[in-house]
Amino acid sequence: MSVTIKDVAKKANVSPSTVSRVISDSPNISEKTKRKVRKIMEEMGYHLNLNARTLVQRSTQTIGIVMKNSISQSLQNPVFPEVLTGISAYCHKQGYSMCIATGESEEDIFQDTVKMVQGKKVDGVIVLYSKKDDQLVSFLINSKIPFVVLGKPILDSPNIMYVDNDNFQAAKDATEFIIKRGHQRIGLIGGDLRFEVSKDRLNGYLAALSENGIKANNEYIKHISYNREQGAQAVDELLNLKEPPTALVITDDLNALVVLLALRERNIKIPEQISIVNFNNTMISRLSTPPMTSVDIQTFQLGYQSAKCLIEEIKDPTMVNKRVIIPAVIVERESCIDLTKEDSSKN
Template sequence: MAVTIKDVAKKANVSISTVSRVLSDSPKISEKTKKHVRKVIEELGYHANLNARSLVQQTTKTIGVIMKHSASEAVHTTFIPEVLRGISYVCNKYEYSIRLSTGESEEDLFQDVLKMVNGKQVDGVLVLYSKKDDPVVDYLIQSQIPFVILGKPTKDVNKIAYVDNDNIHAAMDATQYLIKLGHKRIAFIGDDKKYEVTNARLAGFQQSLLANQLEICDEYIKNINYNYDEGVQVIHELMSLPVPPTAMVLTDDLNALIVLSALSKIGLKVPEDVSVICFNNSTISRVSNPRLTSVDIQIFQLGYEAAKTVIEQINEPNALKKSLIIPTKIVERDSCKKMIP
């Protein structure tokens, strides 16, 4: 016969409601009691009936996850798989499922959000990007469903919960790293300009140049949207300039990999001819040739904290909206070289 919640309550010498609160990790239950009840649950081999509990509590125990790319494109980035790993870790701990957006266009994604929320398919939503005039965020605010943005909101900052890095400061650090190596002609290659993270990192790059009395050259500022042909064209444009850059800051390590290939195609080596520093510090950074110096933005931790924050909102709907800034650090490898005077 299957073990029931009553069996757990009886052996733990607590009420059924206490066991239920332990299962939902309620902050109203002390850590001592949680530890005791969880030990009994493990000893008895109890498995919660999630469907029944959801019906009683009128919840879905599901988090909606909205990606800035379609599902088919997102898996090819270095960011999404790792951030989903962080989200999944937390959701597994709190017995939540994940519902991924599947739209192929921005309109499809918006309609997907409408289905999630209006159809009561999810208890909360994670938006894995931030951009200006986003109808998804506007709708989530109106619907009053718990949600968290991964990235700094472009408006209503004090009213929206978000988890992010200090991208301006991180880009300043990356640029300063190259300047300390003696580089004065530094290019910036971002990804999609409509997202806040790209613009924040560009701002940090420019601030670092100004702080070091270096000129901001518009010809040195480019964008690649994870496209090899775009990367080849960008590198051709940069390295064909009368005074080409000696170093580059890239906002994504997948784009950095494209740049490495494009530079090799025209006979230039990293770091002998051009130094490269990128963001993300994913597996790509560690196994590329040369291995990439990268800003570690702690992608797993971003996903972990975002999921934890939205679940806290679901469990405590009257709690204050909060923001978290995840620290970054530069991981030095082989793609940057000191300039010889």
């Protein structure tokens, strides 16, 4: 005969409702009680009937993942696999599966997400980007399904829960890191300005220049999208200036790799001729030549906390929506030269 919740409750000397709350990982049950009940469940060989639970709760134990591009494009950027690893880690811990919206275009991905939600294939959705005029977020709000945005949302709505870095401050810190090392001619190579993360990093860069008495030069600001031709063009335009920048803030390390390759093809030495500080601190930054100083946005934690927030909301729909900010830290490597030391050595 199979072991029931009542059998576990009796042996643990708790109510059946307490056992049910332990199974759903309710925050209202103490960790001590959870450990006790789970140990007894294991000893008695109790196994949760997921099919029956799904029918009773109308739960799929699955969350939807929406990327900003097709899977093939998104997975070329090492940020997304690391974010997905964080999401997967928390989902596994909670007994949830993941379902990724597919499609080659934004409209395809949107329609696949609509089918996912309206077909009740998922209990909630994580949107791995934030951009202006996004029909997907409006759809999710109207659908009243729990969802989390990775990135600061455009809409200032209490209905939107999000997890993000303070990208403005992170870019400001990265730019000031370069300024403190004696650089005055500092360029920025940013990403697609349709996305909030790109806007915030641009504004953080501009704020750092302004606060340090450095006039922004529009010719030093370029935007590219993981494209070698765009990277080569941006590098040529910067190098052909009368006073080229001595340092670059690059807001994504995949773009930084594109720029690094273009500079190498033109025999520009890093960091002797141009210093680089980039963002994301994925394996690209660690394995490049030279290894690049990078802003670590803690991609695993971004994914982990996104899943945690979403699953907590799924389990408790009355929960107040959270705004979780993951700290970013600069990891110093070999791509940024200190001009103040160079100057002092000449004296």
